[in-house]
Amino acid sequence: MSAAEDPRALDPDYDSHGGFPNFEPATPGPGFGRFLTAMRRAQDLAVSADADAATWDRAAELAEELAGLLGPFEAAEGVGPANRVPSLPGAGSLLMPPYKVVIFESDGVELEVEFSRFSVGGNYAVHGGVLPLLFDSVFGMVIHAAGRPISRTAFLHVEYRKVTPIDTVLTARGWVREVEGRKAFVNAELRDPDGNLLAEANGLMIRLLAGQP
Incomplete structure (x- = not known):
């Protein structure tokens, strides 16, 4: 990244706005990946299983045991490996x-994303409230990829074009549409494997001033 693209060249307080932690990559070991896989499956089952009373009692015991195991290791933001x-x-x-990030460049980012049963809102379609979460994260990646300083979401508007399916690899794309000083106007879209537009979003990301959380 050149000096012109370095957000610290535009914003000397880049690393300290609002006490944002510096998110360096973590290497927690293969057990963390196994843990995430099991937890994602557990999330799906938590919203889809129809077990008997004894099984729910046992599941509660195991969940409580897991919470007790990890409780002593709770850490501050930016310290644990999540994210x-x-x-x-x-x-x-x-x-x-x-x-999975497929493209991460100054003119845009592209992700492959697959929703599962945990994200269903009804009739096996992804809950409408989940898509703004995805788009907001895409916006943050877009800002970072474009070399913009740390920014917050001022607004995010989503338009739903088709039902978003689960268990299907979808493509999310995002890019900066326009820049006006501290403001970056961003766009994003979500498409299915056939290229059909499922949802699209536009938003405003505003660069933080010194001391802003």
């Missing part, structure tokens, strides 16, 4: 649907 392992789906964050 800091680019090689894992969703960068290692259970908050996000599993995605």
